[in-house]
Amino acid sequence: MSDTTNHQRIIALEAENAALKARIASLEARLQLNSAPPQSLTHTTPTATPELSAEEYLRYGRQLIMPQIGLPGQLRLKNTRVLIIGIGGLGCPAASYLSSAGVGTLGLLDHDLVELSNLHRQILHTLAYIGRPKVLSAIDRLRAANPNVTYIPHITALDKENALEIIQNYDLVLDCTDHPRVRYLVSDAAVIAGKTVVSASALKTEGQLVVVNKPTSSEEGGRGPCYRCYWPRPPPTESVVSCGEGGVLGPVVGVMGVLQALEAVKIISSGALEGQRAPASANEAAAGSPGTEGPSKPEPASMLFFSSYSPTPFKTLRMKGRRADCISCGTPSDPALKITASTIPDYDNFCGPGPDAVLLDPKDRRTVMEVGEMIGRENVVVVDTRDETQFGITSVGGSRNVPFVLWQRGGKVPEEFWRAVEEEGNSADPQEEGEKGKGTKGKEVVILCRRGNDSQEAAKMVMEDPRARDWKVTDVVGGIGEWARKVGGVVEY
Structure with missing residues (x-):
């Protein structure tokens, strides 16, 4: 065995040893978290x-x-x-910077x-934490950097049954x-709980941030x-795109999360939240002394856009x-509409069906295994609705690309779809046939996207179009991601 081979083997063993040590440390931290006495979520003072x-003093010295923080501002952070x-x-x-800034809980x-x-964008998680709850992964990393903070895990989805119970126990929500x-x-x-919310979003190369329900002396109430107040009605369901569908650049979402943390620090250290609850102590009440800007300067409502x-x-x-x-923070003309x-x-019901x-x-749906066996048959056409960039990354052999944005523009089946099916079907000229789709009788059109949404x-749009009345129209459950996992020939991304 050559020296080069031995050296490579030593490097591989050292890397494996380091990974095992990291995994052991992770499991020990999780054991410590799970064995700790449960922390009450019922906060009074x-x-x-x-x-x-x-x-x-040394940790937060910088x-x-x-003058925007000072000792009063740091104490406010610690008691928030x-x-x-x-x-x-x-x-x-956001969590990383708030923990590092000394937020108490x-x-x-x-x-x-x-x-x-x-x-690629969720910077608290690493390979060692794959398969673990994000909350526990984040707490492990945050506690390693700042053990002075009290971390409370909520490994649950937020819904109408638990939202108020959880939110009312905090001073500020991100x-x-x-x-x-x-x-x-x-x-x-x-x-309902009288709490301020710092809200942000990011998609592709852009983001936005807004603070809602913020204490101010310039508004009634x-x-x-x-x-x-900004969006009385939700956007159309078909226009809602998650980063999983539309993509997002890691630094973009990072910028928006950091800005959320910055806004939170500004709000907390200024004393703007102190009207939400009674001071915890004479010391916290004293935090309103000179040294910070204080909550007395009302700021007009605004929204920050990042491109x-x-x-x-x-x-x-x-x-x-x-x-x-x-209907939420005001007085609707019909009192029955007031949200309590x-x-x-x-x-x-209000926002429409979710992404899944x-x-x-x-x-009217087929599995990827079923469609995989159908590929190559004369009467089968596969249409992929992902955008051109995603289609260029990976695609099922023989499929035709008709991006979903074309379907959204007119609210009807796009002309590009009919052309794709007719070309694949090698049918007679549709102008001579007198009706689109007539030369493709007996076809099965299978529609594919990234996740099956x-x-x-x-x-559904094709099924409702009379020009497709002689076709079998189906979609593929799980989309290209499921295809990559179970059929192969394409990559999952």
């Missing part, structure tokens, strides 16, 4: 914190010496409870497990989720607009104030 420790909803691309950097809420596809259903739920529950590929990436848009008739703790609505909803009858909508 937070524990009085008379002063910072010597270690904390921000302590800033922040809930982060969604421990993904936004929540990871961090609640982390997410029901998902760490996946390989998360790692909405780091990626779907309107959850954003409306978070905002409504926060209005002492609070700024809520999420519903990473623009020459001027940051823009701020002045927003209107609260809507007097808002006992009338939190059904957000699936089943729109088609099971008989857009394909259902496209298939």
